[in-house]
Amino acid sequence: MRETWVVGAASNRFGKMKESGREAATRVAMEAIRQSGLSPKDIGYTFVANAFGISEHQGHVGPLINNGLGIPEVPSATLESACSSSSAALHEAYVHVAGGFIDVALVVGVEKLSHLDTLAATSYFAVAADYAFETKNGATFPGLYATLASAYRQEFHPKDEMFGAIAVKNHANAARNPHAHFQKEISMETYLSSPMIASPLRLYDCCPFSDGASALVIAAKEFVQRPVTEPLVFRASARSGAVTDMQDRPDLLGIPSTRLAADKAFRQAKMTPKDINFLEVHDCFTIAEALALEDLGFLPKGTAAKESYEGLTARDGKLPVNPSGGLKAKGHPVSATGASQVVEIFEQFNGLAKGREVPKAEVALAHNVGATGGSCSVHIFSRR
Amino acid sequence: MKGYEEGGRLRGLRCRHCGLITATWGLACSRCGSLELEEHELALRGKVVAYTILHVPGDEFLNDAPYAYVVVALDGGGQITGWMPTVKQESDLEIGQRVRYSSSYKPGVQFVKETDAGAGG
Numbered sequence: 001m002r003e004t005w006v007v008g009a010a011s012n013r014f015g016k017m018k019e020s021g022r023e024a025a026t027r028v029a030m031e032a033i034r035q036s037g038l039s040p041k042d043i044g045y046t047f048v049a050n051a052f053g054i055s056e057h058q059g060h061v062g063p064l065i066n067n068g069l070g071i072p073e074v075p076s077a078t079l080e081s082a083c084s085s086s087s088a089a090l091h092e093a094y095v096h097v098a099g100g101f102i103d104v105a106l107v108v109g110v111e112k113l114s115h116l117d118t119l120a121a122t123s124y125f126a127v128a129a130d131y132a133f134e135t136k137n138g139a140t141f142p143g144l145y146a147t148l149a150s151a152y153r154q155e156f157h158p159k160d161e162m163f164g165a166i167a168v169k170n171h172a173n174a175a176r177n178p179h180a181h182f183q184k185e186i187s188m189e190t191y192l193s194s195p196m197i198a199s200p201l202r203l204y205d206c207c208p209f210s211d212g213a214s215a216l217v218i219a220a221k222e223f224v225q226r227p228v229t230e231p232l233v234f235r236a237s238a239r240s241g242a243v244t245d246m247q248d249r250p251d252l253l254g255i256p257s258t259r260l261a262a263d264k265a266f267r268q269a270k271m272t273p274k275d276i277n278f279l280e281v282h283d284c285f286t287i288a289e290a291l292a293l294e295d296l297g298f299l300p301k302g303t304a305a306k307e308s309y310e311g312l313t314a315r316d317g318k319l320p321v322n323p324s325g326g327l328k329a330k331g332h333p334v335s336a337t338g339a340s341q342v343v344e345i346f347e348q349f350n351g352l353a354k355g356r357e358v359p360k361a362e363v364a365l366a367h368n369v370g371a372t373g374g375s376c377s378v379h380i381f382s383r384r
Numbered sequence: 385m386k387g388y389e390e391g392g393r394l395r396g397l398r399c400r401h402c403g404l405i406t407a408t409w410g411l412a413c414s415r416c417g418s419l420e421l422e423e424h425e426l427a428l429r430g431k432v433v434a435y436t437i438l439h440v441p442g443d444e445f446l447n448d449a450p451y452a453y454v455v456v457a458l459d460g461g462g463q464i465t466g467w468m469p470t471v472k473q474e475s476d477l478e479i480g481q482r483v484r485y486s487s488s489y490k491p492g493v494q495f496v497k498e499t500d501a502g503a504g505g
């Protein structure tokens with residue numbers, strides 16, 4: 001396998017987009033290509049993620065993006081893996097480039113949801129659970145993660161403030177991120193007084209519904225030779241599946257596909273959690289950030305919420321987590337999320353994360369979960 | 385997938401190889417991969433192992449919120465998810481609560497507290 005790099009990375013401002021998903025996707029793709037110093041003509045394949053494009057009456061958006069980039073002859077395909085769609089696309093891009101099939105791949109993730117009201121968006125999202133055995137029985141995404149939170153609380157008895165600390169920290173980071181949906185800090189009081197969505201999850205435990213687009217340019221080192229940016233070197237690109245249904249899991253205290261994907265990733269990279277300087281993890285709900293840190297092997301079971309409360313994961317803490325603001329506050333435009341985590345790592349490595357720099361940005365990990373863990377991606381990047 | 389909940393009964397599968405009991409449809413065991421699955425009638429009673437009170441529903445439960453969404457460990461083995469229309473707030477339920485299946489006016493597995501009177505079970 002060839003050494004493979006991320007040489008360009010761009011996101012728009014998450015939140016509410018005026019333009020269509022296709023326009024936003026094309027724009028961020030052009031920006032990522034421009035940044036990479038390559039040309040659209042260099043692209044061998046475009047891997048797209050756009051799980052809910054159908055809500056915009058638009059499927060098969062890849063050829064439209066390529067057309068808008070002036071490269072209609074380039075092949076494309078859309079990958080669907082719920083909230084992990086664009087990290088699944090990234091994995092495919094890596095496989096194609098590292099395996100020598102193509103020299104340069106484009107990854108584009110995009111979602112536009114703001115034309116849907118809360119009811120419609122909640123209903124759309126719920127199709128990514130097991131419709132027959134979960135959604136039909138009353139599940140929603142906040143509900144499923146709330147169920148995990150209920151089991152976690154029963155076992156470990158964390159205080160509400162410990163989950164609040166995760167939300168407060170992620171909002172503080174997003175306040176310094178121009179791509180973020182919510183660029184405002186919140187206080188613990190705001191968190192504690194916010195309404196219940198799915199107990200024990202309050203409004204500020206939840207990610208919002210966001211529009212957004214992110215794009216990455218992946219290239220073989222031997223093709224680029226002299227990069228114009230500080231490239232991210234792929235050290236691991238791992239994915240795993242696991243039992244989807246809550247009712248069939250041996251326990252509800254973690255996300256098994258995270259454990260499996262992390263295991264593969266650390267073996268590929270020949271690293272351990274101690275080698276990682278900072279992480280972008282899948283915090284669709286505050287409980288998910290706690291579970292991620294435990295399942296990825298950074299902290300023992302039952303301790304992550306407490307450690308977050310004590311400051312471990314703050315931007316200037318020993319283990320910065322979600323310097324971008326995470327899904328919680330940067331926002332969660334489903335199919336853009338996985339790619340946007342890599343945009344954050346790229347900006348940290350390239351000195352573009354002004355005002356939210358982590359103390360050390362040499363090795364970073366991105367963790368992206370599909371739904372409640374039916375799928376999971378873990379990527380590890382280092383400097384050259 | 386039709387029929388796992390039908391006529392007041394809950395039908396699942398049992399793995400002859402590893403003993404897994406599941407309500408979820410499949411052609412092979414999700415735990416050990418064995419193809420030796422047999423039909424298995426699930427118990428109608430059990431206890432809540434995790435739950436949430438849902439205030440923001442999807443379209444099929446629009447008129448039912450708030451309600452409880454529960455994971456129930458069934459007495460004879462196996463777990464199943466369902467909803468409890470009569471549980472409206474956090475203090476109405478706790479983990480460990482005994483519940484029984486109650487056939488519903490709408491699709492979806494519905495539970496009530498074991499001690500509640502009413503249809504089904």
Ligand SMILES: CC(C)(COP(=O)(O)OP(=O)(O)OC[C@H]1O[C@@H](n2cnc3c(N)ncnc32)[C@H](O)[C@@H]1OP(=O)(O)O)[C@@H](O)C(=O)NCCC(=O)NCCS
Pocket residue numbers: 083118122125141142182197203204206207208209284328332371440
């Ligand atoms: C939590 C949730 C139900 C809130 O939606 P809502 O009640 O319809 O909220 P509204 O859209 O009416 O917004 C009300 C206000 O709260 C803000 N808000 C909405 N969601 C928010 C969130 N998650 N965090 C912080 N603020 C939020 C809005 O910006 C708005 O603020 P404004 O009045 O200043 O404009 C919704 O965001 C949600 O379901 N999130 C989870 C999405 C999800 O499941 N994703 C998949 C994960 S796997």
Ligand SMILES: [Zn+2]
Pocket residue numbers: 399400401402403404413414415416417418
């Ligand atoms: Zn088995």
